[in-house]
Amino acid sequence: MSFDGVFLHAMTAELANQLVGGRVVKLQQPYPQDIIVVIRNQRQNFPLLLSINPTLARAQITRIPYANPKTPPNFVMTLRKYLENATVVGVEQVANDRILQLRLRSRNELGDQEDLLLIVEIMGRHSNIFLVESETNRIIDLIKHVSPDQNRFRLLMPGAQYVQPELQTGFDPFAAQAMTEQDWEQLLLALHDLKTKPNQVWQRTFQGLGKDTAAEIAQRTSRCLDLASLRDTATNFWQSFAQRQATIGDFQGQLQFSAIPYQTMTAQQTDFADLSTMLDQFYGQKAETDRKHQLASNMLQRLTTVIKRNQKKVKKLQATLDHAENADIDRIKGEILTTYLSQVPAHAKSVTLPNYYENETPLVINLAPDLSPSKNAQKYFTRYQKAKTALVVVAEQLQETQGELDYLLGVEAQVGVGDPKDLVDIQFELEQQGVLRPNQKRKKQRIKVNPAERFYASDGTEILVGKNNLQNDQLTLKTAKKTDLWLHTKNIPGSHVIISAADPSAATIKEAAMLAAYFSKARQSSQVPVDYVTVKAIHKPNGAKPGFVIYTGQHTLYVTPELALVDQLRQKPTQSVSK
Structure with missing residues (x-):
């Protein structure tokens, strides 16, 4: 199921049971499109996630930890001002549409009671979160400001009157006596009209039905030929949402979720404590990947540009160096021209002279017709001197550029394996190095x-x-003990890995080496070489790039990265074996 009005109806009931009567103890905005309101109720904390991500918009209790930005955004600062210590007095859905309202009661700076609304509109790319005064309906603030040019139906700015978006047409399926006898008759006729698909009829008749919900009720009522059976089957379907049973299954080849088991879904999993637990599993990795893509896209685009530029520079410098290494031929041509100046005709384009360095073998020497023989010889000597200088200068430039390229390729690999919180550090590092503004x-x-x-x-x-x-510099140079074991992929960009033990077992070294291979540019390879050595053998040269170290006396181990083992190593064993 998409997060449609029907699912929100079930989620609203679940949230009301958990949150009403609770008190707001913390407000966070870990990402630009996500708000977390921690509500203390029933002697436990409920972290309420409100997301307006265009593809992942939802409201749920989440147990996934989120890292806070170093500087709180303006919107969450406004929420803290108005909502800290506020009491949740109601959790409601507007009709059967995708609008959730949290009714909160707080006290203003004068100590007077103040009723507020935290409104979440879950509407794809138009999703938004509002803080509104209940009495005046004035918008105090909203997470996404929209200029009048972009939305002429209503003004989405602080200080404006909150205007509810236009609701979906149709009946609220959960409203008692919403449809008359005549309405049911018209629905039955429409369902038997071969020109219209039943799914579309249900979506047109009722509010808040996603494609999967419409397909489900269409299938359940497909054999209803009379009014009574149609009404009873549909009513029973709506009533079944009162007994929530969070489900994940396959719907038309795609993984979907629902508030109850659906007959149109296969391979269903229903062993979830509640809807929020199910959503954590369903959205957890998707949300992480989406946030990572948002943070990394601009960074990777800039990195790719700089990497290509350095690759071209390395290629040109190598070509110049190759030419410089063959510069002796220019010196030889200059000396032979000087020796046989009298035999060189004026204004000639080339001349063939005996090469006394190669047993008088004839050597063809190209000439500039507009220069005299002596000046042609001087031209070859000048080119030779430039090439000699280039051997030193270009070699230094090539080494420096290759070092920069290796560093950038390493950072590119780290962006690929890092979490969103790690990308913040990488962004700051690239700003320090002048790669990003x-x-x-x-x-x-x-x-x-x-x-x-x-x-x-x-x-x-x-x-x-x-x-x-x-993190690598901090871990290796400041956190690790000199007796700890340090690991890194051999000649491959990747992470620094530290085993916090002076004498780890061979199995532990192999597991750490696998982590080093997995968190490197070679994570998709097999038999990855990983060096390991004690931390005291690590040295960072003066002026070296972040993360760059040198070492000697290492051993090398070959391992194959395994995602399953990485996940397993994240869990602390219940009992550790003492040595």
């Missing part, structure tokens, strides 16, 4: 680097993995 709104002081990700070997030994260069 600095964020003018960012404070001058350095923001705190996110800690390395923590894993656990099968025997309980802690393994730390840096997901970007700033």
Whole structure:
């Protein structure tokens, strides 16, 4: 099921049971399109996620941890001002449309009671979240401001009157006595009209039906030939949503979810505690991937441009270096011309002279017709001197450019394996290195680097993995002990991995090596070489790029990355084996 009006009806009932009577204890905006309102009720915290992501818009209780931005956005600061310590007095759906309202009661700065509405419109790319005064219907603030040029139906700016969007046409299927006898008769006739698909008839008749819900009720009523059976079957279907049973299954080749088991879905999973738990499983990875794509798209585009530029530069410098290494032939031609100046005809385009360096073998020497023989010889000497200089200068430039290219390829790999919170560190690093333009709104002081990700070997030994260069430097040079074991893919961009033990087992080293291979540019390869050495053997040269270190005395292990093992190592064993 899409997050349609029918599913929102079931979710509203679930949220009302959990939240009404609770108190707002925390407000967060981890991402531009997501708000988390933590509500304390029934002696536990309920993190209510309100998302207006165009493809993932929803409202649910989430248990997935979110990292907060270093600087809170303006909208969440407004919410904190008005809603902290507010009491939830109601959770309601507008008709059977995709609009959810949280009724909250708070006190203003003077201590007077104030009734507020937190309204979530779940409408694809038009989704929005509003904070509205109940009494005056004035918009205090909204997460997405829309100029009058973009929406002439209503003004979506702070201070404007909140105008409800135009609701879907049709009857509310959950409203008692919504349809008359005549309405049911018209519905029955429309369903038996061969010119119109039953799915479309149901969507036109009732509010808030997604394609899957319409297909479900169309199938359940497909054998209803009289008015009584049609009405009873449809009414029973709507009433079944009172007994929620969160379900994930296959609908027409795609994974979908529903508030109750659907006959049109196959391979159904129903062992979820509630709707929110099911949505965490269904949306968790999708939401993470979507947020990562949003954060990484501009970064990757810029990285790709700079990488291509450096690759072209390396190619040109290598060609110049190859030419410079063959510069002795210019010196030889200049010397032979000088020796046989009297035999060189004026204004000739070329001349063939004996090469006394090669047993008098004839050597063809190209000439500039407009220059004298002596000046042609001087031209070859000048080219030789330039090439000698280039051997030193170009070699240095080639080494520097190749180092820059290796660094950028490493960062590109880190963007591919990093989580959204890791991409924030990578963005700051690229700003420091001049690859990205600095964020003018960012404070001058350095923001705190996110800690390395923590894993656990099968025997309980802690393994730390840096997901970007700033984390790598912090992990290897500041966090790790000198006796810890350090791992990194051999000559392949990737993460620094630390085994927090002086003498880890061979199995632990292999598991850590697998993590190093997985969080590298070679994660799709097999038999990836991974170096390991004690941290005391690691050295960072002065002025080196972030994440760059050198080491000696390493051992090399070959492993194949496995996603299943990565997920397994994220879980701490219930019992660790003592050494």
